[in-house]
Amino acid sequence: MSTVSTEKDTVSTLSDSIQKTPRPLQVAKRLEKFKTTIFTQMSNLAIKHGAINLGQGFPNFDGPEFVKEAAIQAIKDGKNQYARGYGVQELNNAIAERFKKDTGLAVDPEKEVTVTSGCTEAIAATILGLINPGDEVILFAPFYDSYEATLSMAGANVKCVTLRPPNFAVPINELKSAISKNTRAVLINTPHNPTGKMFTREEMNAIASICIENDVLVFTDEVYDKLAFEMDHISMASLPGMFERTVTMNSLGKTFSLTGWKIGWAIAPPHLTWGVRQAHAFLTFATSTPMQWATSVALRAPDSYYEELKRDYMKKKAILVEGLEAVGFKVFPSSGTYFVVVDHTPFGLENDIAFCEYLIEKVGVVAIPTSVFYLNPEDGKNLVRFTFCKDEETLKAAVKRMKEKLMRK
Numbered sequence: 136m137s138t139v140s141t142e143k144d145t146v147s148t149l150s151d152s153i154q155k156t157p158r159p160l161q162v163a164k165r166l167e168k169f170k171t172t173i174f175t176q177m178s179n180l181a182i183k184h185g186a187i188n189l190g191q192g193f194p195n196f197d198g199p200e201f202v203k204e205a206a207i208q209a210i211k212d213g214k215n216q217y218a219r220g221y222g223v224q225e226l227n228n229a230i231a232e233r234f235k236k237d238t239g240l241a242v243d244p245e246k247e248v249t250v251t252s253g254c255t256e257a258i259a260a261t262i263l264g265l266i267n268p269g270d271e272v273i274l275f276a277p278f279y280d281s282y283e284a285t286l287s288m289a290g291a292n293v294k295c296v297t298l299r300p301p302n303f304a305v306p307i308n309e310l311k312s313a314i315s316k317n318t319r320a321v322l323i324n325t326p327h328n329p330t331g332k333m334f335t336r337e338e339m340n341a342i343a344s345i346c347i348e349n350d351v352l353v354f355t356d357e358v359y360d361k362l363a364f365e366m367d368h369i370s371m372a373s374l375p376g377m378f379e380r381t382v383t384m385n386s387l388g389k390t391f392s393l394t395g396w397k398i399g400w401a402i403a404p405p406h407l408t409w410g411v412r413q414a415h416a417f418l419t420f421a422t423s424t425p426m427q428w429a430t431s432v433a434l435r436a437p438d439s440y441y442e443e444l445k446r447d448y449m450k451k452k453a454i455l456v457e458g459l460e461a462v463g464f465k466v467f468p469s470s471g472t473y474f475v476v477v478d479h480t481p482f483g484l485e486n487d488i489a490f491c492e493y494l495i496e497k498v499g500v501v502a503i504p505t506s507v508f509y510l511n512p513e514d515g516k517n518l519v520r521f522t523f524c525k526d527e528e529t530l531k532a533a534v535k536r537m538k539e540k541l542m543r544k
């Protein structure tokens with residue numbers, strides 16, 4: 136037997152050892168504290184246990200035919216190469232038209248609208264383009280998980296003001312005390328994930344005057360603006376003196392039940408759009424061309440589309456809220472979004488994560504623990520979030536399982 140190793144042997148030995156040696160996972164320090172997102176974790180558990188997923192906020196029904204047809208047509212028409220960096224002109228125009236209709240504000244589609252890969256990229260481009268390391272940014276907890284991670288990537292200091300049940304009102308005095316000379320921005324989300332709270336006009340006015348007084352920017356995430364059930368949505372940019380200091384972020388996903396398309400946008404005055412576009416240029420540069428064309432068609436949907444969307448969701452919401460109450464949860468009022476938050480403590484589990492694990496494994500229903508939406512997880516330990524962006528049969532089946540298997544302690 137030959138003892139001379141050939142180059143081929145050496146290569147295969149090396150690649151074997153690469154495959155077999157477990158390597159420590161590596162991540163940059165700024166992302167070390169962030170784990171796999173809770174949505175992925177819960178969706179994986181749901182699959183494993185055959186549980187009904189009322190956790191992650193994606194519809195289990197499809198988006199409208201006229202929007203899907205528009206995407207197919209755009210692809211067939213050859214709209215398939217890189218788009219203009221800040222958006223296909225037709226879409227920038229449609230976004231500006233929609234914003235005018237919704238807020239009364241006339242924005243320049245060429246200078247004040249930037250198309251991004253979902254609202255997630257609008258958030259990233261806004262933060263990375265306008266926040267310096269060491270700047271303070273104020274979040275309202277509970278908050279959507281990408282805010283904190285993206286602020287961390289930007290080297291920002293995160294400060295938190297907590298919205299507490301039952302009505303998750305904004306504690307204006309706490310906000311005033313949180314502001315310092317280093318505060319660069321306040322990030323708000325209305326209608327609000329996970330609570331379904333909608334910021335009232337009084338709260339918006341109070342936040343606006345604090346921001347004007349202290350020369351602070353507002354970044355506002357309005358992805359659920361068309362899912363406003365109990366009151367009218369108010370855009371921060373439409374308040375007196377606020378457009379000049381506001382970046383309004385939104386996307387197609389929730390409004391058109393097409394969360395996989397990831398077309399979003401940021402609207403801001405030219406001096407803020409500059410920073411957003413500088414970051415966007417190097418994050419993604421441009422986003423999917425045919426989907427942008429289709430989104431321009433979507434945004435010009437007749438009013439009847441939006442009315443029907445709300446009607447459908449209100450029926451779904453009634454099924455879930457009435458069901459959860461009948462099961463024995465304390466359900467907090469939700470004015471917008473497709474989420475409701477409940478107090479799980481009547482069922483005797485020690486915290487939200489233990490409750491959600493029990494719910495998946497023993498009852499066969501997925502909810503999202505809310506402690507992951509807080510800087511201090513203790514603040515969310517009694518609360519879990521359910522979504523009603525599912526067809527009525529699915530919602531009824533989930534309620535039935537909970538009625539049968541979930542017992543108050």
Ligand SMILES: Cc1ncc(COP(=O)(O)O)c(C=O)c1O
Nearest residue numbers: 253254255279328358386388399
């Ligand atoms: C509050 C909030 N902002 C942003 C997003 C992400 O939006 P997009 O899918 O357009 O990136 C979500 C998705 O769940 C959300 O709930």
